[in-house]
Amino acid sequence: MAEDTVLRAEGVSAGYGKKVVVDGLAFEVRAGEILTIIGPNGAGKSTVLKSIAAQLPLISGRVSICGGDLSSMKESDISRRLSVCLTDRIDAEKMTCSDIVSTGRYPYTGRLGLLTDGDRAAVREAMELTGTAYLADTDFRCISDGQRQTVMLARAIAQQPQVMLLDEPTSFLDINNKLRLLTVLRELVRSRNIAVVQSLHEIDLAQRFSDKILCVHSGKADRLGTPEDIFSDGYISGLYSMTSGTFNGLFGTAEAERVTGRPExxxxxxxxxxxxxxxxxxxxxxxxxxxxxxxxxxxxxxxxxxxxxxxxxxxxxxxxxxxxxxxxxxxxxxxxxxxxxxxxxxxxxxxxxxxxxxxxxxxxxxxx
Amino acid sequence: MERKRAVRWTVCFLLLTALTLFFAVTELVCGSSGLSVREVAEALSGESNDTAAYRIVSEIRLPRAAAALLLGGALSVSGYLLQSFFANPIAGPYVLGISSGAKLTVAVAMIVSLQHGFVMNSALMVAASFAGSVAAMGVILLFAGRVRNMAQLIIAGVMTGYICSAVTELFVTFADDSNIVNLHNWSMGSFSGIDMADVRVIAVIVLAGTAAAFMLSKPMSAYQLGESYAVNMGVNIRMFRLALILLSGMLSACVTAFAGPVSFVGVAVPHLMKGLFGTAKPIVIIPASFVGGAAFCLACDLIARTVFSPVELSISTVTAVFGAPVVIAVMLGRNKERRGI
CATH class of the missing domain: 3.40.50.1220 (TPP-binding domain)
Incomplete structure (x- = not known):
C-alpha cells in the first residue's frame, strides 16, 4: 500500500440488505487523484458511492480512509474526512445558498452549530472557487438545477474532507460549466492533496479528467485502469452494450446508428x-x-x-x-x-x- | 447580510416578547369582574392578599395566563419538531391525530379512575396523555413508511384523529353522567380549570422539553438537507429521530393532559415565525416558535374568554379560526414555489 493512499476498498460487495448490487470492488485512490466510476444506468454506481460513504452497510469487505477502517470510525470522525454530493433532491425551506454551503461546516462547529470566522472563510472560499459567491444571499429554491448542483459541490468542498464522493456532479451543467467545474476539482485535489471518487455519465469527460476509471457492469467491478487502458479496443461500446450507434474511444465522440442498404x-x-x-x-x-x-x-x-x-x-x-x-x-x-x-x-x-x-x-x- | 439578519432577528424577538407580555397583562386585567391594572399589580405583589381581586388574579387568571403562555409555546415547538421529522410543513400534533390519541387515553384513564373512586393527579394525566401521543405517533409512522406524498400523510393523520375521537365519544357515551361534565369541557380544549400546582408541573415539562429541543437545533439544521446529507455530517439518525419524536410527544402530551386538544397552533405558529424571521434555522425558529406560540395562545384565550362573555368559547374554536387559514396558505404557497422553479 502506497504511503499517500487516501481511500482504499478491499473486496467490497455493495448492495441493499443481503442483495448484492456490485461485487468484487477493490481500488486505491491516492492523494491528488480523481477516480471516476462509469457504467450503464442501473449498474450500481450510486450504490457503490453510498457504500463507500458509509451510508449503506457493506455486505462484505473493508473501506479505509488514510488507514482507518470506516466501519469502526465514529460518525463525527467520518464527517471530517469524507464529504458527499448526491443526486437527492433537496427541499430546503427559506435557506440561502450560503446557508446550504455553511452546513458543510457542521462537523467543525460546537454544540449549537454556530459558525466561527474561520468557518465563514471556508464557506466563502468554497463558493468563490466554484463561482457561486454571487448566489450567496439567494434562496436555494429559486435557482436553476445546474446552479443548485454547483452550490452542493461548494458545500462538499467547504467540509474540507480528505475524500470527496460525488454522484454525477455535472449532470445538470452546461458544457462550459462542466469543463469549468471538473477543472476546479482537478486543481483542488492537487492543491489540497485530497482524493475524489465520482460517478459520471459523460464518458468523454471521464476520459479527460480522471486519473483512474472504474467500470461497473453486470453486478461487478468489470475493469479498473487509466483512461488510456479503458478507452481502447472498443471496450466502451461493450461496457454500455451499445446497440444503436458507436463510440470512438480515441476522440470520445459518439455517432448515431449507420443507415444500411444500397447507397444512394x-x-x-x-x-x-x-x-x-x-x-x-x-x-x-x-x-x-x-x-x-x-x-x-x-x-x-x-x-x-x-x-x-x-x-x-x-x-x-x-x-x-x-x-x-x-x-x-x-x-x-x-x-x-x-x-x-x-x-x-x-x-x-x-x-x-x-x-x-x-x-x-x-x-x-x-x-x- | 449577516448583520442585517441579526438586526431583524433581534427586533422580531423583542417584538414577540413585548406582544406576549402585553397579552399576558391583558389576560390578568380583563374578565367578567373588571380589575384595574393597579389592583392586579397589588394582587401580584401580594400586598393585599385576602381581597377578592387577589383571589381572582392568583387563583384563576394568573394560572390560566401562565398555562396559555407555556402550553402555547409547547404546542408550537412540538409542531415544529414534527415538521422537521416528517420534512412536511403542515405536520403538527393536531392534524396528525396525535392530540386525539392523547385525548383518547386521557379520557379512558379519567373514566376508569373516577369509576374506581379516585381523581387522577396531574402526573398521571401527563403519563396517560404521553402514552396516547406516542401510540398515535406509532400509527402515523407506520403510514409514513408507506406514503411519499405530504398530503397523504396528513390525511392519514386526520383519519387517525377521527377514529380516536370516535372511540373517545363512545367511552364518554357509556360513562356515568357525573363524569361527562368534567370530560366535556376538557375534550373541547380549554385553559380554564388549571391551578398553580398544575402550572408548576407544566413549567417543568415544557421548559425542559423546549430546552432539549433547542439543543437539537444543530442536527435539525443538518436534517433539513435530507437524511443522506445528515448522515454524512455525522448525525446519528436513529437517536436523533427518536429524540425528535419523544420530545414532540412529550410537549404535545403535556398540552393535551391539561388543556385538551388545541387545534392548528402547532402548524400555524412555526410557519408564521419562518415568515417573520425570514429563515428556517432551527436555532432561531425553536425559541421564536415558543414565544410566538405563547403570544398566539394568550391572544386566542383572551378572545375565547371575552368576545361572547359570559359564554366562553373553546380554545380550539378560536385557534382554528386563525390557524386553519395559515395551513391553507402554506399549501398554496408551496404549490406556487414548486411551479416557480
Missing part, C-alpha cells in the same frame, strides 16, 4: 470536410457511400461509423488504381455524387479524378 449518394470527402455531410445524410436516413478516404484522414472514423460502403486507402499512400476502380463502380451505382473537398493535393489526386468522372456522368451536385 456517393460522398467524395477528406480532411474533415466530409463529416458534416455524413452526419446530415445519416439524419435524413439516406444510405451513402464514401471514398476515397485515407485511414489516417480526419474523415475516416466518422465515415467508417456512418457509411453503408466505404473505399479506403492505407495511410500516407497515394490512392491505388484498385481503389479508384472500385470507387468509380460505386459512383456508377449511385444516383448522385457530392464532392466536399475544396482543394486537392498529391495524395488525393484520385478524388479530383473521381469528381471529374461524376461530372461527366452528370451526377455531380453542389449539395443535396
Amino acid at each position: 449518394v456517393f460522398v467524395i470527402g477528406g480532411g474533415g470536410s466530409g463529416i458534416p455531410m455524413y452526419r446530415m445524410l445519416q439524419r435524413r436516413g439516406t444510405a451513402f457511400a464514401a471514398g476515397v478516404i485515407h485511414e489516417n484522414d480526419l474523415d475516416f472514423p466518422v465515415a467508417a461509423a456512418l457509411s453503408a460502403e466505404l473505399i479506403t486507402e492505407k495511410s500516407f499512400e497515394s490512392v491505388s488504381a484498385e481503389s479508384l476502380r472500385r470507387a468509380k463502380e460505386l459512383i456508377d451505382r449511385c444516383g448522385s455524387v457530392i464532392c466536399t473537398v475544396k482543394s486537392f493535393g498529391q495524395m488525393n489526386l484520385a478524388n479530383k479524378e473521381l469528381a471529374g468522372y461524376a461530372d461527366s456522368l452528370g451526377k455531380l451536385r453542389g449539395s443535396i
Whole structure:
C-alpha cells in the first residue's frame, strides 16, 4: 500500500440488505487523484458511492480512509474526512445558498452549530472557487438545477474532507460549466492533496479528467485502469452494450446508428470536410457511400461509423488504381455524387479524378 | 447580510416578547369582574392578599395566563419538531391525530379512575396523555413508511384523529353522567380549570422539553438537507429521530393532559415565525416558535374568554379560526414555489 493512499476498498460487495448490487470492488485512490466510476444506468454506481460513504452497510469487505477502517470510525470522525454530493433532491425551506454551503461546516462547529470566522472563510472560499459567491444571499429554491448542483459541490468542498464522493456532479451543467467545474476539482485535489471518487455519465469527460476509471457492469467491478487502458479496443461500446450507434474511444465522440442498404449518394470527402455531410445524410436516413478516404484522414472514423460502403486507402499512400476502380463502380451505382473537398493535393489526386468522372456522368451536385 | 439578519432577528424577538407580555397583562386585567391594572399589580405583589381581586388574579387568571403562555409555546415547538421529522410543513400534533390519541387515553384513564373512586393527579394525566401521543405517533409512522406524498400523510393523520375521537365519544357515551361534565369541557380544549400546582408541573415539562429541543437545533439544521446529507455530517439518525419524536410527544402530551386538544397552533405558529424571521434555522425558529406560540395562545384565550362573555368559547374554536387559514396558505404557497422553479 502506497504511503499517500487516501481511500482504499478491499473486496467490497455493495448492495441493499443481503442483495448484492456490485461485487468484487477493490481500488486505491491516492492523494491528488480523481477516480471516476462509469457504467450503464442501473449498474450500481450510486450504490457503490453510498457504500463507500458509509451510508449503506457493506455486505462484505473493508473501506479505509488514510488507514482507518470506516466501519469502526465514529460518525463525527467520518464527517471530517469524507464529504458527499448526491443526486437527492433537496427541499430546503427559506435557506440561502450560503446557508446550504455553511452546513458543510457542521462537523467543525460546537454544540449549537454556530459558525466561527474561520468557518465563514471556508464557506466563502468554497463558493468563490466554484463561482457561486454571487448566489450567496439567494434562496436555494429559486435557482436553476445546474446552479443548485454547483452550490452542493461548494458545500462538499467547504467540509474540507480528505475524500470527496460525488454522484454525477455535472449532470445538470452546461458544457462550459462542466469543463469549468471538473477543472476546479482537478486543481483542488492537487492543491489540497485530497482524493475524489465520482460517478459520471459523460464518458468523454471521464476520459479527460480522471486519473483512474472504474467500470461497473453486470453486478461487478468489470475493469479498473487509466483512461488510456479503458478507452481502447472498443471496450466502451461493450461496457454500455451499445446497440444503436458507436463510440470512438480515441476522440470520445459518439455517432448515431449507420443507415444500411444500397447507397444512394456517393460522398467524395477528406480532411474533415466530409463529416458534416455524413452526419446530415445519416439524419435524413439516406444510405451513402464514401471514398476515397485515407485511414489516417480526419474523415475516416466518422465515415467508417456512418457509411453503408466505404473505399479506403492505407495511410500516407497515394490512392491505388484498385481503389479508384472500385470507387468509380460505386459512383456508377449511385444516383448522385457530392464532392466536399475544396482543394486537392498529391495524395488525393484520385478524388479530383473521381469528381471529374461524376461530372461527366452528370451526377455531380453542389449539395443535396 | 449577516448583520442585517441579526438586526431583524433581534427586533422580531423583542417584538414577540413585548406582544406576549402585553397579552399576558391583558389576560390578568380583563374578565367578567373588571380589575384595574393597579389592583392586579397589588394582587401580584401580594400586598393585599385576602381581597377578592387577589383571589381572582392568583387563583384563576394568573394560572390560566401562565398555562396559555407555556402550553402555547409547547404546542408550537412540538409542531415544529414534527415538521422537521416528517420534512412536511403542515405536520403538527393536531392534524396528525396525535392530540386525539392523547385525548383518547386521557379520557379512558379519567373514566376508569373516577369509576374506581379516585381523581387522577396531574402526573398521571401527563403519563396517560404521553402514552396516547406516542401510540398515535406509532400509527402515523407506520403510514409514513408507506406514503411519499405530504398530503397523504396528513390525511392519514386526520383519519387517525377521527377514529380516536370516535372511540373517545363512545367511552364518554357509556360513562356515568357525573363524569361527562368534567370530560366535556376538557375534550373541547380549554385553559380554564388549571391551578398553580398544575402550572408548576407544566413549567417543568415544557421548559425542559423546549430546552432539549433547542439543543437539537444543530442536527435539525443538518436534517433539513435530507437524511443522506445528515448522515454524512455525522448525525446519528436513529437517536436523533427518536429524540425528535419523544420530545414532540412529550410537549404535545403535556398540552393535551391539561388543556385538551388545541387545534392548528402547532402548524400555524412555526410557519408564521419562518415568515417573520425570514429563515428556517432551527436555532432561531425553536425559541421564536415558543414565544410566538405563547403570544398566539394568550391572544386566542383572551378572545375565547371575552368576545361572547359570559359564554366562553373553546380554545380550539378560536385557534382554528386563525390557524386553519395559515395551513391553507402554506399549501398554496408551496404549490406556487414548486411551479416557480
